[in-house]
Amino acid sequence: MSAESLTYIITGILLVQYAVETLLEYLNARRFNATPPKEVEGLYDPEEYQRSQAYKKANYRFGLLSGALSTFGLVAFLLLGGFGWADQLAASVSDDPLIQAILFFGILYLGADLLSTPLGLYHTFVIEARFGFNKTTPALYWADKAKGWALALVLGGGLLTAIMAFYQWAGTAFWLYAWGLITLFSVLMNLWYSRLIVPLFNRQEPLEDGPLKEKIEQYARQVGFELQKIFVIDGSRRSTKANAYFSGFGSQKRVTLYDTLIRDLEADEVVAVLAHEVGHYRRRHILINLLASTALTGLTLFVLSVFINHPELSRALGVQNPSFHAALLSFGLLYSPISEATGLIMNIFSRRFEFQADAYARDTFAAEPLIRSLKKLSRNHLSNLTPHPAYVFMHYSHPPLAARIAHLRHPAPD
Template sequence: MNPTSLFYLLIGILILNFIVDKTLSYLNAKHYNDPIPEPLKDVYDTDEYRKSQEYKKEQYRFSMFSATISLVATLLFFFLDGFAYVDALARSLVSGAVWVGLVFFGIILLASDLVSIPFNYYRTFVIEEKYGFNKTTIKTFVLDKLKGWIMLLVLGAPLLALIIWFYETTGADFWLYAWAVLTLFSVIMNMFYAKLIVPLFNKQTPLDAGSLRTKIEVYARSVGFTIDKIFVIDGSKRSTKANAYFSGFGSEKRITLYDTLIKDLEEEEIVAVLAHEVGHYKKHHILFNLAASILTTGLMLWLLSLFVGSSVLSEALNVSQPSFHIGLIAFGILYTPISEITGLLMNYLSRVFEYQADNYAKTTYRWQPLISALKKLSKNSLSNLTPHPAYVFMNYSHPTLLQRFQNLKKDSDNPTIA
């Protein structure tokens, strides 16, 4: 394939991906006014449902607008030889493949992030504020952005530098070394993310002794689950939306509850939600997801090693001197179809895992408080109760609330789970 053909192939992939994504969003939006399914009638009253519809429609319109602006900006960058300009700028500032690559991506990422700030600001301080979700202050917004940049410098830059160095020193075999390093990094992040990264953005405090902690510990002992690290995170400093998650493994496993979750749910409901999270651990979902991530990263790096050195990739972006960083840009777009396929598979497996975790909570605790909790969480976040099936298939990592309700209610007459 010649460089001109490859250039238009890259443009075609970008446009096709946009069309597919926005078509699905349009189909999903057409269902916003559907009547609430009978089993979920108690989630919203009439006024609340109208508010949820308005919230979803406003999100949809803003998403369409921002995605269109992003696509137009990206296409202009391609047609105006933006990558060639940034490559030349980076080479004028530093020398050596590693430094040029770091400066190149630094400029691209910083520019992209700066462009996105007004959109993020509007989403947070206009849309989320309008519907009563936002608790983020300007100070927190700015500090989050600065901390994100610092993390990118401290963690992302050394990883990228090491990968480029591997490429320059080991040639086609670089992907094996890069894969090993990224695998080690993934394992460390999975084990210590809550201890090392979360404190930079949120305050975590141990759950106080009391009836809630006692109920959690009683349940944990009943299923042979040892947990002494139960933390409360100050999610309310940014949003009223609630969550809970399980992280780490081995001696570093911990349960984290958002303070908004404790505020919104009854204690029995919180224990049911945690039973679901324990189900993920007991079913080895965390390890499976880690392994799947490592394997897909290996596949991507192997394919990258086959193409990244091709001069056609650089010439397609009007850069005369082939380099790892230019090849990575072109390859990243070419990899999009494969990424979509692996994403579909991972979403499907994630939905299967959610059913399994729900079933675990149902058989080891009770199904009623979990259903009640899911309904409250959906109500408090103005969730979409009538998504289009195609949108669910392509984008949802969790089953819909109706699907989870039907699964939890199934066999509910069985006295062992009632």
Template sequence: MTSYALFYLLIAIVIIVFLIDSLLDILNARHYNNQIPEELLDVYPQDEYQKSIAYKKVNFKFKLISSSISLVIMLLFFFLNGFAWVDNIARNISDNTIIIGLLFFGIIIIGSDILSTPITYYKIFVIEEKFGFNKTTIKTFFIDKIKSIIMTIVVGGSILALIIWFYEITGHFFWVYTWVLVSVFSLAMNMFYAKLIVPIFNKQTPLESGELRDTIEAYSKKVGFQLKDIYIIDGSKRSTKANAYFSGFGSEKRITLYDTLIKDLNKEEITAVLAHEVGHYKRKHVIANLFLSIILTGLTLWFLSLFIKNPLLSEALGVETPSFHIGLIAFGILYSPISEITGLIMNIVSRTFEYQADNYAKETYDEEAMINSLKKLSKNNLSNLTPHPAMVFIHYSHPTLLQRIKNLRNKSVT
């Protein structure tokens, strides 16, 4: 294959991925007005349901426009030799390969962030504001941006520098060292994310003594779940949407509940949500997800090692001097179809795990409390009750509300 042919192959991949995603969004949009299944008729009052449809339509149009803009910018970058231009800037500043790579990705990431900021701002302060979700202030929005950039520079820059260094000193076998590095980092994030990262953006406080805590502790004792503490996170600082999640394992495991969840659900429903999260731990989903992630990372890095030294990757992007950072960009695009497939597999696994966690909540606590919590969360988040099956199959990490209710009531799930 020539560099010219590879250039157009990369463009074709970018366009095809865009078209497939857009087609799925269009198919999904055509289901917005579908008849609500009988099991879900009590989720929304009629006025709220119309509001949810309006919310979905606005987000559909917004995504279509914003993704089209991103596609145009990406194609312009290709045809105007943008990668070569950024590479030249980096090489004019330093002749150290690690610094060149860091500067290259730094310029790309910061430039992308600047271009995407107006889009993100509109999403939060216009769309989310209009439908009553946004609680973020402009000050919080930009402080979050600054914190994210600093974390990207410190954490992302350090990892990238080590990867390039591995490549420089070990050649083809750099992928093994990188795999170990990324695996250790993933393990650390799973263990200490709630302690190290979350406090940078949110305040976490232990759940106060009272009826809710007593109910949760009684349930935890019943199922033999050693829970050091239950934390409440100030999710209402940014949004009215509610959530809960499990993190860590061993002595570092913890369950975190959003303060919006505490507000929206009663104590039985909150305990059912917690039972679902405990189910993920009891069924070892956290460890399984971590293991699968590490395996997929190793597979990706191995593929990368096979192609990264090929000068065609750099030539296809208009860069005369082959380099790790340019090869990484080209490989990332070439690998995207495989990434879509592995993402699909991970979503299938994730949906299976969600069913299992729901079943655990049903078996150890209360089926109706779990169903009521799911309905309330769907209503308060203006969730889509009638998504297209193809969208669910490809992109949903969780089963639909209807599928989860049917599963909980031992009905056939389609």
């Protein structure tokens, strides 16, 4: 297949994905005013409901703008030779393929970030602030941005350099070594993310002694779950929204609670949220997701190894001198429909896992505290109570609130 044909295919993929996403967003927006399911009736009072409607509409309009700018900007950059220009600029600095690759992706990363930053600033300091969510200061925003750049350079640049070194050494068999490296990186990040990465952005402190800690420890003893590491993260520095998550496994497992979660929920509701997270661990969802991600990474790298030496991949981006880095980017764009399909499958399993974790919390603790916590979090986040089924199917990693409540109160066979 010619490079010109591949260019048109890439353009077509980008435009079709944009059209599908815009249609899904439109269908979802059409249901903003639908009658909420009986499970969530009365969740908002009239004033809160109007506020939630305004928030959803503001995000919908913002999504349309940002989606159009990113898609048509990328298409224009492709068709006007932007990738070829970035490659020439990188080649003018160094003849070393590794340095060229890092410069090439660095130019693209910085360019995309500079273009997206005004949108990010507007969303954070206008939309989120207008509805009372934003707590990020300008200084904190730019500090986070600088740290993100540094991590992208160290982690992203390091992985890219290693993968290219494998390619230069092993040829098309590079994918096996790259797969092993990425798998090792994923495992280490799962184990040490909370210790190495999170402290760069947030403060974490052990949960202080008191009634909440006693209730959590009592529940952990009840279900025979060894839990010595419970941390509180200062999520309120950036947002009023609350969350909790489980990380690591074995002796490195830990639960992290946002300070906003502890502030917004009663003690038994926090324990119910914790029981849900323990359910993920007990049902081996973390391990299953890690194994699935590893398998998908291996498949992707193998397919990449089959096509990486085709010069048409590089030329499809307007890069006249074929290179690993240009072929890698071109392959990523061509492979994106498959990535979308695998992401959809992962979302299906993720929603099933959420039901299973809810069931674990219900069976080992209680349903009603978890239902109350879900309602409070949904109300505090101004969540959409009436999402379109097609939008849920394509994008939701968690079931809608009404479905979770119905499942908690009227469990179906697992």
